[in-house]
Amino acid sequence: MNTQVAIIGAGPSGLLLGQLLYKAGIDTVILERQTPEYVLGRIRAGVLEQGTADLLREAGVSERMDREGLVHEGVELLVAGRRQRLDLKGLTGGKTVMVYGQTEVTRDLMQAREASGAPIIYSASNVQPHELKGERPYVTFEKDGQTHRLDCDYIAGCDGFHGVSRKSIPEGVLKEYERVYPFGWLGMLSDTPPVNHELIYAHHERGFSLCSQRSQTRSRYYLQVPLEERVEDWSDERFWNELKARLPADVAQQLVTGPALEKSIAPLRSLVVEPMQYGHLFLVGDAAHIVPPTGAKGLNLAASDVNYLYRILVKVYREGRTDLLEQYSPLALRRVWKGERFSWFMTQLLHDFGEHKDAWDQKMQEADREYFLTSPAGLVNIAENYVGLPYEEVA
Numbered sequence: 001m002n003t004q005v006a007i008i009g010a011g012p013s014g015l016l017l018g019q020l021l022y023k024a025g026i027d028t029v030i031l032e033r034q035t036p037e038y039v040l041g042r043i044r045a046g047v048l049e050q051g052t053a054d055l056l057r058e059a060g061v062s063e064r065m066d067r068e069g070l071v072h073e074g075v076e077l078l079v080a081g082r083r084q085r086l087d088l089k090g091l092t093g094g095k096t097v098m099v100y101g102q103t104e105v106t107r108d109l110m111q112a113r114e115a116s117g118a119p120i121i122y123s124a125s126n127v128q129p130h131e132l133k134g135e136r137p138y139v140t141f142e143k144d145g146q147t148h149r150l151d152c153d154y155i156a157g158c159d160g161f162h163g164v165s166r167k168s169i170p171e172g173v174l175k176e177y178e179r180v181y182p183f184g185w186l187g188m189l190s191d192t193p194p195v196n197h198e199l200i201y202a203h204h205e206r207g208f209s210l211c212s213q214r215s216q217t218r219s220r221y222y223l224q225v226p227l228e229e230r231v232e233d234w235s236d237e238r239f240w241n242e243l244k245a246r247l248p249a250d251v252a253q254q255l256v257t258g259p260a261l262e263k264s265i266a267p268l269r270s271l272v273v274e275p276m277q278y279g280h281l282f283l284v285g286d287a288a289h290i291v292p293p294t295g296a297k298g299l300n301l302a303a304s305d306v307n308y309l310y311r312i313l314v315k316v317y318r319e320g321r322t323d324l325l326e327q328y329s330p331l332a333l334r335r336v337w338k339g340e341r342f343s344w345f346m347t348q349l350l351h352d353f354g355e356h357k358d359a360w361d362q363k364m365q366e367a368d369r370e371y372f373l374t375s376p377a378g379l380v381n382i383a384e385n386y387v388g389l390p391y392e393e394v395a
């Protein structure tokens with residue numbers, strides 16, 4: 001079997017890259033270790049930057065997003081009992097975000113892949129990239145008990161944090177930067193109308209909470225919890241009571257409760273590996289970087305990497321610009337680091353670090369909140385990062 005670009009992983013990165021390259025006339029084969037049902041069962045991100053939404057439009061998969069997605073022009077921040085609306089549109093010269101679940105983005109991309117007839121192989125096990133530094137890279141995998149070989153020009157490692165791509169780079173090549181936070185987020189999905197028409201990020205002495213949403217009838221709520229917490233210990237009732245305790249009385253009163261469709265705990269961590277290229281292998285999305293979800297950047301940074309790799313590969317195949325391949329890692333990383341900084345900053349700003357912050361750090365956190373939420377420049381700073389910084393040109 002052979003192709004131009006072998007894509008490992010059918011998460012948002014792999015599927016979006018595959019769709020954009022298909023539209024540009026570049027052949028790809030996507031190899032995914034799970035079944036499509038399993039991939040669609042993962043409840044994850046829900047806020048798309050304008051640049052991500054535009055990229056989905058360019059990929060021709062935006063019809064349902066533009067019909068059903070919710071354009072949000074602001075978010076609310078609740079700090080020290082003060083409720084403040086961040087006017088994203090007004091503060092950024094007209095930019096907004098789109099509330100549309102990662103599951104729906106993935107479903108739209110899977111359907112587009114199927115309609116295109118381009119190959120995608122689910123339940124592919126033991127996927128392994130080879131000859132990354134050589135002229136003839138290839139990927140081997142097993143399917144239905146048979147071993148297959150896929151020859152290609154380039155390999156896109158879109159296989160997330162636990163994937164094989166990053167691990168196949170020899171030891172000592174990658175430099176890893178990591179920050180682990182002393183808490184996680186307990187998330188709950190429910191078919192209840194959102195408590196507010198915009199997202200609410202709430203700092204509270206009991207811990208951070210986020211009132212998010214997937215649609216006008218489906219809500220996603222999060223609570224900051226200690227790392228050792230177990231999801232089995234959180235009944236629906238306990239979750240709702242704790243959320244109400246962290247919200248002001250008028251908001252808590254509006255909260256419509258109901259049975260959980262899903263509950264899970266995700267530890268918070270920041271991680272980046274550099275460089276994002278090794279020979280003919282390119283790391284994309286969570287395979288190269290993880291952010292705490294506080295800034296809503298995980299999926300958006302994955303889309304940002306796809307944007308750069310797609311534009312470079314089009315110039316490689318159409319114009320012979322192989323010189324651009326080395327630009328992928330520095331271009332992608334410049335934007336990744338800004339997303340990492342913002343996610344780290346929002347996590348610092350809004351969470352309760354308890355004994356993990358000393359008295360000085362606590363005061364700095366309070367001063368940051370005071371400054372960023374009262375100064376016009378501080379508000380613009382948060383707003384322009386939240387809606388997403390611009391992509392650089394690939395030239």
Ligand SMILES: Cc1cc2nc3c(=O)[nH]c(=O)nc-3n(C[C@H](O)[C@H](O)[C@H](O)COP(=O)(O)OP(=O)(O)OC[C@H]3O[C@@H](n4cnc5c(N)ncnc54)[C@H](O)[C@@H]3O)c2cc1C
Pocket residue numbers: 008009010011012013014031032033034039043044045046047102124127158159160161162163164165266284285286287293295296297298299300302
């Ligand atoms: C629990 C959780 C909650 C999150 N919540 C948010 C949020 O609220 N906001 C936000 O912005 N971001 C959130 N994120 C982050 C966001 O979901 C990710 O950044 C995004 O999924 C990255 O897309 P990706 O395609 O790079 O990786 P993934 O979505 O991880 O996709 C990788 C794909 O590769 C496949 N794969 C892995 N290994 C192999 C292999 N060896 N061979 C073949 N295929 C393989 C996987 O099965 C998967 O389908 C969350 C992440 C998690 C884990």
